[in-house]
Amino acid sequence: MNTLSINQLSLVYKNDIRALDNISLRIDNGMFGLLGPNGAGKSSLMKTIAGLQKPTKGDITFNDTSVVKHPAFIKKQLGFLPQDFGVYPKISAYDLLQHLAVLKGIIHPDERKRQILALLEKVNLAAFKDKEVHTFSGGMKQRFGVAQALLGKPAVIIVDEPTAGLDPEERNRFNTLLSEISEDVIVILSTHLVEDVRNLCSQMAVINKGKLVATGKPSEMVVALNGKIWSKQIDKKSLPEYEGTYPVICKQLIEKSLHITVFGTEPPEGFLPVIPTLEHVYFQKLKNIE
Ligand SMILES: Nc1ncnc2c1ncn2[C@@H]1O[C@H](COP(=O)(O)OP(=O)(O)O)[C@@H](O)[C@H]1O
Ligand SMILES: [Mg+2]
Incomplete structure (x- = not known):
């Protein structure tokens, strides 16, 4: 069992914008939906969990180790699909995964090859492994993004607004893929689409203007409004x-x-x-x- 615990977390950017305001949350294995409108602080929270930026106040622990004090501890066990993945270079899907796998510390070449091929299979891109990633469709890019996030068998997978810009069919395929991987790991999905959370997540939180406004099981929260x-x-x-x-x-x-x-x-x-x-x-x- 993995547990991510967010304790009274605040983040104030240099321009005095308070992106996160005293957020406390506990996240266990399964799929967790982080819902909020644009500007709510979703990406800020995800980047802070991923150890890419330090909070102004508060702490995050992963399996009882502080992510703030020891960012390397979570980085080793984390896969991240950021909202802006950046430019997709003119190299093949296989070669890019190869490069990212080395950065992730998968040093043994046979193990690396095995993992990359299995992941390409999993995200349904095996037939396109030699195709350059910059030519991929939106849905293919996002599935590639999941493949890179799964390198190294992470215990925490963070995907930030992954279905934005996908057509309904691509979105469906992507969501099915996400629900398949969430069994023994923590998957945090940030989105402004309520439907994605309803279909996929066993736990959720709503944030607005940096504050946590609700948390619970989607089904129970709906029943409470009967x-x-x-x-x-x-x-x-x-x-x-x-x-x-x-x-x-x-x-x-x-x-x-x-x-x-x-x-x-x-x-x-x-x-x-x-x-x-x-x-x-x-x-x-x-x-x-x-
Ligand atoms: N690097 C940054 N520097 C300053 N302000 C930022 C930065 N990143 C985000 N913000 C601001 O913080 C708030 C939360 O942004 P963000 O976390 O991106 O929200 P969301 O992902 O929910 O749309 C917004 O007001 C945004 O303009
Ligand atoms: Mg965002």
Whole structure:
């Protein structure tokens, strides 16, 4: 069993932006979803966990060893697919993995070759191993990114917004791949897509403006909203009035008419009950509606 423990973590950048504000979280084996809008602090948190930058305050421990004091300890056991992987060079997938495997300390050539071929197979790129990575499609690049993250059999895998820019089919294939690898390791997936978390993650956290606003099991968090979500079709013109009266969780245009969803422990006049979804949980927590 692996445990990553984040304790009262804060990160203030040089320009005085507080990207992380007193975050505490515990992450065990399985797939963990980190949800938040753009600018919430997801990438900042992931880079700090990966030991690429030091927090201003607080600590992160991996299996009881401080990542802040001993970044090399987690780096050896970590695979990272950053949000901006950078340029994909004009070399083949095999050669790039070869290069990255050496950097990761997989020194034995036979073992290296075996691992690279097995990983290319796993991410469904074996047929393209001699193709230059810069010519890959978005989905292929992301699957290549997973292959490089899995080099050295890491215990923690961090993937930062991996499905952004993928078409639905590529996104599906990528998500299936992620769920296959998460059995005996920690996989942290950051995303602003609620659907990915709902489909893949057994635990999740929502962060906003650097603060942790919710954490738990997606299914339990949805159940907790039973009987508290209501919907009504309204005239667009009366939206400000409704927003002034009710805690509006989301607004949706369905075939040109506006549907609003509100939170309430009692049924509001004229509204119909709605079966809660993780999307409702997300917006309720983001907007801090209780
Ligand atoms: N290197 C940096 N220097 C200064 N500010 C940064 C840096 N990286 C991110 N930020 C700021 O920190 C906040 C959180 O950013 P980020 O962690 O990238 O959020 P997310 O990944 O959730 O979109 C944003 O306000 C962003 O502009
Ligand atoms: Mg980011």
